[in-house]
Amino acid sequence: MRKFIRFVKRLNLWQKIVSKLHKFANSYFYTPNLFENFLSIALIPLSLVYSLVIKLKKLSTKQISYEIPIINVGNLVLGGSGKTPLCIALYQEFSPKLKTFIILRGYKRASKGLFVVASDGEILQNVKISGDEAMVYAINGANVIVSEDRDLGIKKAINLGAKLVILDDAFSKFHINKFEILLRPPLKPASNFTIPSGVYRYPKSFYKYANFIPKSGDIISKSEILNHTKNMVLVTAIANPSRLNEHLKHCIGHEFFPDHHSFTKKELDDILKKYKATSLLVTEKDFVKIKEFDIPLSKLILKTSISQNFKSEISAYLRKFYATI
Template sequence: MYKNLHKWAERYFLSPNIFETLLAFLLYPLGLIYSLIIKLKFLLRHEISHDIPVISVGNLTLGGSGKTPLSIAILNEFSGGFVVLRGYKRKSKGLILVAKHGEILADVNLSGDEAMEYAKNVKNANVIVSENRSTAILKAKELGAKYVLLDDGFGKFHIKKLNILIRPKPEPKFKFCIPAGAYRYPHSFYRYADFIACEGLTHFRKSHIQNQTKKMVLVTAIANPSRLNEHLKICIAHEFYPDHYDFKRQELVEILNKYDATSLLVTQKDLVKIEKFNLPISLIKLKTTLSPEFKELIKTKIL
């Protein structure tokens, strides 16, 4: 069911047919109201400086655009940073120090999958999850952070920061806000970015398969699984789940048995939730690098 829903949503946002186009225009007034609320919130903002460099990596649209891999690349390029994020779908509340100087201090249930992905893929990782980003920034500062990186922090209009916005590829067909379109912030808000990042121009990613086997099934719970389409040709099947899905061991065993598979091909975000199951795993290892222009921008901000 989710697989069919995802395919429909992807078509609706990227290449709608005539009926979906009509639906988008019918919903446009609701999207316009939503857009006006966001614009009012932005205009009424009062920016607060936390006296420490703060960088936000975000996007304007729904779905995955590669924020986490890009943020990991920045944190690995420039040492001394703390990453702050909400910890979506974590089974905890409040501020939690997930990792400090590379030592992991919480499990994935308390941290959430994205926070644990940072903890395991950033050198000497410093990771904080908190619903209140300002409180987390102050905690990072107290712990000696040189700078703070906000994962998906563009909408925190009250925080003074360097705003990096990722422009997705491909872009949605219509520049409408939800529910009419894929934009959660008005398309015009690109003007408020300090830097617009675009994969293939400002940063580059390469992937390879670790522990590749003959009969792999691609299993993933990321926001935009179409980003993994390049790997489908080496898999015998694929199973897509909702973003941040909490996998159960038995359902993964059933997938292995269903396809007579030799391993499950997963992303690093998926791995942090299923490595405890001791199942045959193949891993998509992703490395993102920054252009010289991008590096210089961040360097001037944090030094």
């Protein structure tokens, strides 16, 4: 029992360290102070080497094509840029015409290998197996596969009757011939260099490889709060939580955790007590991990749709495979 208590204490300490590192990264990449600016400049040589390696990998990779259209929704920076809601919007737009699967790695899931998370309206795995993002897709009615090996995932989807595949965050799979959608970051990075000097995980020049870069107005988003209560606390574990700042006016406080954080019931109960809150306001990505905790929750729903221009770009690509789309 004592060993277990010590382990829990070490775990809490580790979570605090991760949280501080997360805050430092946000500051370093987006709003650096004088020291962070100097650090970024000092690391430029490493970034140049990293960029060269990525460029050589891209140029030396031969592409393979599959028998069905494949769309990738990605970005060039670390962290979130709204890939999940856009994948849902694309699925909802085109799945009525073509049987569609969303395939993703399933980052931070407690499993390895390929799993069919949801198929034909049936959720087949729990959130620990699927990961939080895959479960968000599943509860929104999508066919979902998680697989570190995207090629295996695509082949499995085809075996299940897929006529269209949407890849979540697979820009790095240079060998797959796909329609590349690249999202720009919601916040402007302080540096245009790649990691470790800047936030770019691929050189900024790689935007030239995009088939489509959504502009203002191409992605239409509207948020809604379900079970709005008087004294809500915003609690979230997503990348770039500042994207939710507009909702702080509805809350009496906020607690931000590192992306994909695994919540415990105790830490959420402690937040409720700390603020004397009537509920915790959480995103869908957080909700799927804590819905069984029996605590008062308010859910932030982001409804996303795409412009006619966006639809036309995708439809033109799909007509290369299906003349009647």
